[in-house]
Amino acid sequence: MGIILNLETATTNCSVSLAKNGELLALKEQNTPNFSHAEKLHVFISEVLHRSGLKMEQVDAIAVSKGPGSYTGLRIGVSAAKGLCFALGVPLISISTLKSMAYQVITDEIDFIIPVLDARRMEVYSAVFDTKGNQVRETKAEIIEESSFGEFAKKHKVLLAGSGADKCKPVLTHANFDFTTEVVPSAREMSLLSHQKYVENRFEDVAYFEPFYLKDFIVQGGKKT
Known part of the structure; x- marks a missing residue:
């Protein structure tokens, strides 16, 4: 059922x-x-x-x-x-996680959707999706620079959506970028x-499945012994 x-x-x-x-x-x-x-x-x-x-x-x-x-x-x-x-x-x-975020904002008014989750400092977790929900660039943990996602914004409308959008906005100034933090x-x-x-019977092995952390866990404030 x-x-x-x-x-x-x-x-x-x-x-x-x-x-x-x-x-x-x-x-x-x-x-x-x-x-x-x-x-x-x-x-x-x-x-x-x-x-x-x-x-x-x-x-x-x-x-x-x-x-x-x-x-x-x-x-x-x-x-x-x-x-x-x-x-x-x-x-x-x-x-x-990023694909489900992209599905919240699919629209004909933009060409690419980039979900961005806030990581440390100027870093975000991101991936790029087209307006059919297909992932067109791998998931990365990346530091946002002026050149970030430039290959997509050069000729296309791009929406950055998620908790990392605020840290992207001051850096990514091309007119084709738009931003929203409303997507969680x-x-x-x-x-x-x-x-x-x-x-499609696309199931995980329950015994061995692990989350896609992307980065190693770092304990904050720990002391060396």
Whole structure:
């Protein structure tokens, strides 16, 4: 039947959706500056099931945002997704965090969408998508410079969307660039993307799947011993 529970925890937005055949049934999310995923995720799961009038045993697959994003957030989401898959005996689907962001802002008014998640200093996590949602450049962690994404903006309208847009705007001054910080990763857009993978049987190995961290985890403020 294709009832899929979608979990998005890659950033500060703790987001859960339930969808049937790609159609959204229920969505619960909360975007706060402080990560609340450990406390909220399972509460939100229970709430979307209740709103939809469904039980956990009726879920056919679990989808999780695979990153890039927050190390801690991704670990929480993937751990929860794996646990549910093992408990229910259902497959695991992974969805690119940046691709689901791109799907929020697809429009005929622009030519390329570049989701940008804020990283350290002048760095962002980014990828480039066309207006059909196809990824046309690999995902990178990159420092923003005047030449960044220039090959796309030279002749085309480009939208940079996400938490990293503010740090890009003062540097990328070409007239073809536009910016929005209103886009945050959400389980809403995962509904269609996870359904597409479900019907194609594109599943992950539950035992060995790991989030796409893109960069190594760095402990802040630690002391050498």
